[in-house]
Amino acid sequence: xxxEMPAPxxxxxxxxxxxxxxxxxRVGLGTGSTVHWTIVELGERCSxxxxxxxxxxxxxxxxxxxxxxxxxxxxxxxxxxxxLAIDGADEVDPQLNLTKGGGGAHTREKLIAQMAPRFxxxxxxxxxxxxxxxxxxxxxxxxxxPGVVARRVQALGAGTVTERxxxxxxxxxxxxxxxxxxxxxxxxxxxxxRIPGIVEHGLFLADMVERVVIxxxxxxxxxxxxxxx
Numbered sequence: 001x002x003x004e005m006p007a008p009x010x011x012x013x014x015x016x017x018x019x020x021x022x023x024x025x026r027v028g029l030g031t032g033s034t035v036h037w038t039i040v041e042l043g044e045r046c047s048x049x050x051x052x053x054x055x056x057x058x059x060x061x062x063x064x065x066x067x068x069x070x071x072x073x074x075x076x077x078x079x080x081x082x083x084l085a086i087d088g089a090d091e092v093d094p095q096l097n098l099t100k101g102g103g104g105a106h107t108r109e110k111l112i113a114q115m116a117p118r119f120x121x122x123x124x125x126x127x128x129x130x131x132x133x134x135x136x137x138x139x140x141x142x143x144x145x146p147g148v149v150a151r152r153v154q155a156l157g158a159g160t161v162t163e164r165x166x167x168x169x170x171x172x173x174x175x176x177x178x179x180x181x182x183x184x185x186x187x188x189x190x191x192x193x194r195i196p197g198i199v200e201h202g203l204f205l206a207d208m209v210e211r212v213v214i215x216x217x218x219x220x221x222x223x224x225x226x227x228x229x
Contacts (some may be wrong), residue, residue, distance in 0.1 A: 010034045010124055013215030016043040017086050017122040019041035023052045026079050028112035030087025031105045032060040034122050034215065036088050043069025054079060058087065058112050059105040060169050066129055089121050089204070089212075090135045092128050096121075096209045096226055097185040100139025101202030102172045104166060105217055110200055122213040132185050136176040138202035139170050139192070146175070149197040153177045155192050172199055 012031035014037025021027055021042055023135040039062065043073055045051035049071050055074045056079045066073050083145035093193055102104045110145065113119045129135075139156075141149050150161040158177040168174055180204075182188055190202040 006100075007214040009217055009219050009221075010229070011037045012219055013122050013124065013213050014038040016221045017120050017213045018042050018045070020084060020086070020118070020120055021051065021053060022221050023050075023091065025053050025083040026081065027053050027055045027115055028082045028085030029055050029057050029062050029071075029073075029161075030085065030112070031111060032088030034045070034124060035086060035088045038122060039065050039069060039071070042066075043071055046070055047050055056082070058169040061115050062105075065105050066096075069202065076115065078113065082112070082119065084118045085113045085116035085163050086122060087113060087119045088125050089127055090202075091132050092121065092123055092204065092212055093132050093185070094130070096206040096212055096224065096227065098204035098209065099137060099205075100134050100204050101140075101174075102135070104138065104140070104164070104168045105138045106138050106204075107168065107170060107200035109110060110204060113204065117209045119208050120211055120213065121209055122215075124215040125217065128214070129133045131181045133178075133180055133182040133201070136178045137188075137192075139175045139177055140199040140201075141173045141175055142199060144199045145197055146173055149195060150175065151207060152195045153192070153198075156188065161165050170199070 018038045018041035089098040090102040164174040192201040
């Protein structure tokens with residue numbers, strides 16, 4: 001999903017996002033190849049004695065990575081509340097609306113992001129789009145009636161709804177709905193949320209996002225904050 005961007009640029013952005021983490025914080029850790037480097041940076045700072053934090057993870061693979069780096073990882077219920085969440089995205093539009101869920105973790109990612117008053121997103125420049133939609137919209141769905149759910153999603157305008165072979169960490173089905181250009185992410189997000197059988201969708205609206213940290217192919221890193229828009 002991020003293979004177009006050179007690894008050094010992704011590492012620079014991931015490590016840059018880690019600077020928002022301070023000792024004493026409760027931190028939500030996202031999933032993906034750019035935020036991977038955020039977790040590595042946090043682990044190195046903790047190992048050096050420069051940082052003391054507790055974390056919760058959005059996926060099993062993130063939990064495994066964080067634990068391997070020596071970070072203290074708790075469940076969301078154990079940690080209770082967060083000071084900050086850092087995660088990646090598959091698409092970012094000019095208003096900072098997001099598509100997430102390429103890795104199938106969007107339900108846990110949204111739960112963790114909404115636990116934090118500050119949500120920092122880290123991506124490479126290939127994830128910037130004029131409008132959400134080209135990637136597709138990931139959906140986590142109950143096993144009970146996936147065909148019914150897919151038809152209702154198509155009734156909202158999806159040209160196709162495809163089912164993945166892999167399941168989510170929650171054991172549910174994963175689908176991708178292809179709407180083409182999404183002109184009104186907030187409207188579509190609300191319509192998807194009202195379909196019974198959809199556990200969660202991958203549209204994350206801009207009001208959740210504090211800032212986006214962006215890696216460029218030349219190794220530079222820049223940020224866009226929602227307050228600037």
